[in-house]
Structures are given as structure tokens and as C-alpha cells.
Amino acid sequence: MSDIINIAIDGPSGAGKSTLAKRLAQELNFVYVDTGAMYRTVSLYAYRKGVDKSDSETIKSLLPEIHMDMIYGEDGTQQMLLNGENVSGLIRTSEISMYTSAVSAIPEVRAFLLEQQRALGRTKSILMDGRDIGTVVLPDAQIKIYLTAAPEARAERRWKELVEKGEQITLDEVLKDVIQRDENDINRPVAPLRQAEDAVLVDTTHCDLEQSYQLLLNTIRERM
Numbered sequence: 558m559s560d561i562i563n564i565a566i567d568g569p570s571g572a573g574k575s576t577l578a579k580r581l582a583q584e585l586n587f588v589y590v591d592t593g594a595m596y597r598t599v600s601l602y603a604y605r606k607g608v609d610k611s612d613s614e615t616i617k618s619l620l621p622e623i624h625m626d627m628i629y630g631e632d633g634t635q636q637m638l639l640n641g642e643n644v645s646g647l648i649r650t651s652e653i654s655m656y657t658s659a660v661s662a663i664p665e666v667r668a669f670l671l672e673q674q675r676a677l678g679r680t681k682s683i684l685m686d687g688r689d690i691g692t693v694v695l696p697d698a699q700i701k702i703y704l705t706a707a708p709e710a711r712a713e714r715r716w717k718e719l720v721e722k723g724e725q726i727t728l729d730e731v732l733k734d735v736i737q738r739d740e741n742d743i744n745r746p747v748a749p750l751r752q753a754e755d756a757v758l759v760d761t762t763h764c765d766l767e768q769s770y771q772l773l774l775n776t777i778r779e780r781m
């Protein structure tokens with residue numbers, strides 16, 4: 558019996574997945590893998606080339622030029638290297654978020670990242686977050702969580718984060734983005750966002766970050 562444990566956390570954007578998953582992984586001594594950052598990194602490459610996000614043919618043709626690595630800071634923060642350049646900050650703008658929403662629907666982009674993601678879970682205990690981890694990437698994960706919250710609650714959290722980083726954007730614009738991205742993620746034909754049958758549903762609409770963290774930690778510990 559292998560003692561490798563995989564934890565999958567899926568859910569819509571702005572549910573607090575990244576922040577919570579990073580902290581949980583540290584507490585449980587797991588490697589944290591943020592798959593959204595991988596999609597964002599592919600997107601940044603195409604975006605910088607000036608490719609329109611709907612031009613899937615050109616985006617596909619760029620994939621062989623993309624090499625990404627993940628390195629980890631002492632606090633467990635995942636840093637993304639795109640062909641050797643640290644792009645961790647550059648992939649977090651709202652523009653790249655919308656761009657990525659389109660790029661992540663391209664089947665070849667998903668296939669390109671799928672094998673890299675699966676390989677990570679084979680050799681070590683990981684806590685991976687994304688949209689299709691429990692359903693597609695790690696269907697055999699021992700623990701699966703579907704983390705969600707009402708769109709308004711998610712938009713407000715996201716908006717605060719962006720404003721703190723100095724982005725000029727209104728709450729209404731962020732809410733529209735959140736709803737649009739949900740729609741894209743849920744309705745795409747390949748690996749759409751949905752709760753795996755064996756995933757535990759955790760709704761954090763009425764929880765602050767600390768309460769959400771405790772809720773998730775308890776949910777995971779009960780199953781370990």
C-alpha cells in the first residue's frame with residue numbers, strides 16, 4: 558500500500574480555494590498544487606504574443622513553446638516559472654483571469670496540462686485545487702471537496718483583493734466577471750466544473766476566511 562494521499566479541492570472562482578488550500582497544505586504537510594496558475598501561465602504566454610483569446614488554433618500551436626515549472630517558497634507559496642521567468646504576479650490580473658477562462662476551454666490546452674498535473678500526484682502527497690481535479694485529474698483522490706459560495710460573496714472577496722493590489726475595478730464589474738467565468742467553466746464541453754459524486758460540499762457564503770479554514774480542516778481530518 559502506498560502512503561501517498563491526494564486531496565482534490567474544486568469549486569468556482571473566488572471561493573477562496575487558493576488561499577485556503579495553501580494554508581491547509583502547509584498545516585497537513587502536503588505539497589500544494591494550484592492548477593489555475595498553470596492555466597493562467599499558458600494564457601499569459603499567448604496573451605503576450607497578442608493572440609486573441611478566441612483564436613484557439615494559434616493558441617494550440619504555441620503549446621510546444623511553453624515550459625513551466627513550479628517552485629515553492631518557504632511559506633509553501635507556489636511560484637510559476639514560464640520558460641524560466643517568474644510570472645507569479647503577472648498571471649493574477651483580472652484581464653488574465655478573463656483570458657484564461659477562454660483558454661482553459663480549449664481541449665488541447667487541458668490535455669497539455671493534464672499529464673503534468675497527474676504526474677505530480679503519483680510521487681507525493683499533494684493537495685491540488687482547480688475545477689476538474691476530483692472529476693478528471695485525480696479521480697482516485699482519497700479526499701475530495703467541492704468548495705463554493707454565493708456569487709455575490711465570491712465577487713466581494715475578489716474585489717477586495719484586486720483593490721488591495723491597486724487595480725481600479727468596481728464590485729459590479731467583478732461580479733459580472735465572476736458570473737461570466739462560472740458560466741464558461743460550467744458549460745464548457747471538456748472537463749466542466751461540477752461536483753464529483755464522492756466530493757463533500759463545503760459552502761462558505763456565510764463564513765469568514767478563518768471559519769472556512771476550520772471547516773475545511775475538520776472535513777479533511779475526519780477523512781484522513
Ligand code: DC
Nearest residue numbers: 570592593596657658661687688689
Ligand atoms: O482558479 P483560478 O481562478 O486561478 O483559475 C483560472 C482559470 O482556469 C479559470 O477560468 C478556470 C480555469 N481552470 C480550469 O479550467 N481547470 C482547473 N483545474 C483550474 C482552473
